[in-house]
Amino acid sequence: MTSNLEIIKLNDLRLAARLISQQLRQGIHSGIRVGVGSEFEQYRHYQPGDDLKRIDWKYFSRSGKYMIKESTTESNLNIRLMLDLSGSMNYIDNGVSRLDYAKNLIASLAYLGFLQGDALSYFTLFEGKIEQKVAPTPKSFQRILLFLEQAKAADSWPLQPISESFFQGKERELVIWVSDFLQKESEWENLIKSFNHPRKELMLIQILGEQELDFNLEGNFVFRDLESGQEVVQDARAMQTQFRERFQAYLDHLDQTFQAPNVQLIRVSMKEPLAGVVRQILNRKKLA
């Protein structure tokens, strides 16, 4: 099993996505899920209970048999992938940058969506603006990879209020927002409200470093804020417990804020293998 660091060091998102999805499907015989689709797969005999609409009447006229046309299921899910490009994404823990981790995660998810034929779109949050980089087109996977490779995180993140229209639309939609959610002042409540829609689901993937989750630095450090560039000199050991308490309180607060029917917050430590994270996301999503 390849580690996160190895995957990220590859510096090839396409390969990384494939490796991760392979890890994900290890030992799984992908049985064909048969259902309604556009591409023909096979015929089978009609069985009582089957929808009459699905009987191939042309075939019946030829052979007098009730047969049902089957095809592999196609999901028609719209997936919006959102990547936070604020400065705090540049945080590096154990040699792995949060941004790289997020890029590989998104690439893997996009690959899986691409395999399923889902409509993929890609957004970035840069300098407080949400910007659509890739529209849902058949070639969007390649374009997403291209933009992911170019993406660079910088600057602060005073998120401008997300416009009401952003999440509107009737289609089923899965929004996967990869960030660290380390913005204290953001009004997450407003975001949650706009997601009060039965056909939409918001998955917030919070990627946190090991030191952020379990602060155990020792010695004198100069902490430089990734977003503002401010510096604070502190003895790490002296403030260990305090930092842990405060940060845990913030995480608890986030958990409470994101308690809404269609919203899920998945907290991920950067030492978790990417495949495991992807599996967790797939398992937790409610939209088929």
Add this chain to the structure above:
Amino acid sequence: MEWIQPTLLWGLLGLTIPVLIHLWNGKKGKVIAWAAFPWLDPKESQSSRSIKLENWLLLLIRILLIATLVFLLAGLIWKGFGSSREYKVVHLIWPDEQVEAEFRFELEQATQKGQEVRWIGTGLPEYGTEQVSAVDFSQEELQDYLDELNTDLDSIYLYTSLQSSFFPKETYWLPQNPVIRVAENYLPNGSNPAVSLESGEFLELDQNGILVKTATNGNASKTISGQISYAFGIISEERKASIQRALSAISEVYSFRFNEGNLNTAELLFSDSLTSNFDGNKLVFLSENQGYKISKKVLALSHLVNLNWEETVEKGLLPELILEGILANLGMEKPDLKITKTQLEKKFLAIPSSKLSKTANLNEVLLVLLVILFAVERFLAYRANL
């Protein structure tokens, strides 16, 4: 500033310890790019400037702490310290009224200044209160008297005269080289003893110690009347003759008269060696002796190594030696000769300062300083949480 144990000043190398610790601690921490910044406590974290200032203060105090400790151990003697410590002067006066009288003005001035004025010697009355002549004073114990002086004196004035008999020994040790004031007009006590002779003349020693005959003398202490009897013990004939010749020479020059008498009653006894029948009243001259003076009453006429009998006779020293013994027996000794001031000064040597046991006068101050510094250091260290 002086040090009792200057070698301990190597301890000052210990000053590098807090500096090194400080440099080690102050080593600017690793810069960490930190995302979860708002959860750090900017209040608790001093700005780097203030943390530096406080650390410098702490460093300074720690350095001072170690320096104080080293100074305390090394024993700092700071002469300028303490107003109670004055310039200490002692005036030592030879216990003789003549000397005192000559320097009375200076001594009174010194007393007015509050300086110590005393006679040389222990158990002597304080200066100015009593006459000194009553007290017994032994020249043999001079060094003991001088040893009783305090060691922390700044200068010693010695009032004395140049008589050679005042300081019989070769050297005297003092905490300091004394400044010697010489009583120029000192006259030795009592005039020289004189011997009146039968002829009506007097024998006395003049200023230079030479025996002279004078016609008049007021204070002849002794009179030699009649003859001086002498006898021979066991002695060779040859020597006997030499002695008789010497005696006749003496009587010729100084009009002493000798006659050979009974061995028991004779005042002078000449013998080859010391015999058992030695009478305490006799003055015994030995022609052969082992080279030392046996007592005041037993004198040698030859010396085994330096001057043997033959030499004595050959050089004509025999009358001189005999007369010297007789005169000494009569109480006529050489007068008190004067020595020069330089000679007197050479007799006094300063005790090397390393032999003096010193006490550091700053110990209490340093101790208090140490405690204060330690308290401040602890306080700051606690505040800085170091």
